[in-house]
Amino acid sequence: MRNSGLGSWPHRRARMAPKREALTYDGVSTSYEEVAVRTTRLAWRLRELGVRHGDRVAYLGPNHPSFAETLFATHQLGAIFVPLNFRLTPAEINYQLADCGAHVLVHAPSHVVEHPRAVSLATYEDWLLGGSDEPLDEPVGIDDAALILYTSGTTGRPKGAILSHANLLWNTFNLMIGVDIASDEVALITAPLFHVAALTQTLLPTFIKGGHSVIASHWDVTECVSLIENHGVTWMFGVSTMYADLASSSLWQTADLSSLRVLLCGGAAVPDAVIHTYQDRGLVFCQGYGLTETAPGATFLEASDSVRRAGSAGPCVFFGDLRLADTGEIEVQGPNVTPGYWNDPVATRAAFTEDGWFRTGDLGRLDDGHLYVLDRLKDMYISGGENVYPAEVENAITSHPDVAEVAVVGVPDQRWGEVGRAFVRPRDGAVVDAAGLREFLLPRLAKYKIPVHVEVVSELPRTGSGKVLKPALRRLPL
Structure with a gap:
């Protein structure tokens, strides 16, 4: 294949395990063979709308299999996928659409935004049927831009962090080294897929291994427990709040969580009390540290150290490096680090040290090579x-x-x-x-x-x- 990027993944996986379950949503499962066919059809439909190499295709809506299909179809064409935060106001969304210059917007019917080439999920299935099944093999380089992910905007206007196919691939390698992901893995995806960790720490590693991703539209404790029990979920990613909600719910004591092999957590420092609540139940709770700009894994605490080093975000990932500046600021370097921000050379220059290390803006300390995140510098x-x-x-x-x-x-x-x-x-x-x-x-x-x-x-x-x-x-x- 001339496509070295993520767009080739559905076909590469389908030729190895075509009938294996790839995605499940609302009780309906899709095999890897079906994902490959559907993404090819979608790629042709996007091409008919004028999408070419380097163009941007945006997605707006809650978690849904069409998110993954749009991502892979966009990457089949060598275009750039832009997942948008569906919780933003229309003004905020319009700013990001304009900033990235989205050529096409795929959106849930609950999120209607004015765009000249908008595709609603209300008519998505019928529209998809009109796409060709003819294989597409556009040349896509590993260093081509794959994603533009807008930072959360906690200060000022959000910036569009660029992640290349190489950034995503190296992050996948790092995650698979830190977690022994198997081909029979069942991942639960309830965190929003527009968030880098749900996408690149859960969906993509599971997909490349041929595992089964169970997707929920949103986080809900009752549904989470039901999906874990009914599908035999083996691993999941969540932020601290999600795990705290589950542990404090009335279902905590009676829920059958025996299938869970590892729980990943990130996004913010995790309180020790939350970690120990899960460990006391015999669950492996592993914290990591990273940012959108690091795709996101910068450090990871492996299962073998999850009790002894509880509270640590772990050592640096296998393919990466980490250091502390004189101020205590965490700085990161590696093939998973963003090349910069979309159309923002000033912000790009400010984000890196003179010798090429990414400034995270976070404060930390190192203990025997293990990172403990203290706080945001600001x-x-x-x-x-x-x-x-x-x-x-x-x-x-x-x-x-x-x-x-x-x-x-x-x-x-x-x-x-x-x-x-x-x-x-x-x-x-x-x-x-x-x-x-x-x-x-x-x-x-x-x-x-x-x-x-x-x-x-x-x-x-x-x-x-x-x-x-x-x-x-x-x-x-x-």
Whole structure:
């Protein structure tokens, strides 16, 4: 094949295991042979709409098999796939469509955006039938751009991080080295596929091995448990909040989770209490660290170290390197690292050191080669001349038995310069008292680290990838 990129994967896998289940959604399964046929038909239909090598094809909607089909079809043509965050406002989506210059938009009927070449999933199946089954073999190089993934936009306008086919392939290799993925793997995909980890840490590694991906449109604890039990799910990826929700639900004690071999977690530092809750049940809980710009795996904690090194994000991935700057900022280098940002040479230059290492903006420490993520560089605040890392404070607060989740930010203070403000979400049916929480923290944290302000909330504002929007919390009046 002249296509060295992801667009060739359905055909390569179909010739090895054509009848094996590839994707399941809403009780309907699709074999690898069927995925290969459907993506070829879709590639021809996109070609009829004028899509050529280097053009951008955007996708907008909740998790669905058509997401994977559109990705592979786009890559058959050597075009660039742009998954959009369906939780954004129309204005935000329109900005990203304009910024990337999307030639075609494939979208769920629940998300209607004005675009001259829009394909709705409401008519997708009938439209797909008109595509040719004739094989396509466009020349696609391994270093060609494959994805534009917009950063979560926690500060200013989001930037479009470019990931090449090589970035995605090396990340897949790194993940497969860290996790012994088998061809009979059953992956549960409930995190949004527009988020880099759900796509590249779960779907793509499972697909290349010929495993079975069970896709859910959204995260729901009850559905998650049902899918694990009914399909014998062996592994899944989630963010800390998802795992905390499952562990605090009424189903936790009775759910049959015996098929689960490994749980991957990333997106933010994971509280020790959440990790130990799963380990106490005999489940292997492995944390990793990375960013959209690193495709995303930069470090990974393997199963053999998951108990002894609980709380660590693990050592650097096999094909990659990591170092700490004098400031403590984590810097990454390797074949999985983005070549830069779409149409933004200024941001690209600012993201790299003079000797070519990617600046993550995160603070960390290394212990015997294992990374412990302290916080975002911009989230650290200084109280009375002392550095305070919110992640450390959050970790202590979530060890309280009545706390499900917390976010801590620094806010101005006339005496100390800055002090902590904690937004606490209690467990279902629990009550959290601010004074009692501070008393709980006294033996666990230095006094200057204990938040002065404690507020109990029912939910926390989030980005599409599940991260807490701390800028939004900082803007709230005291």
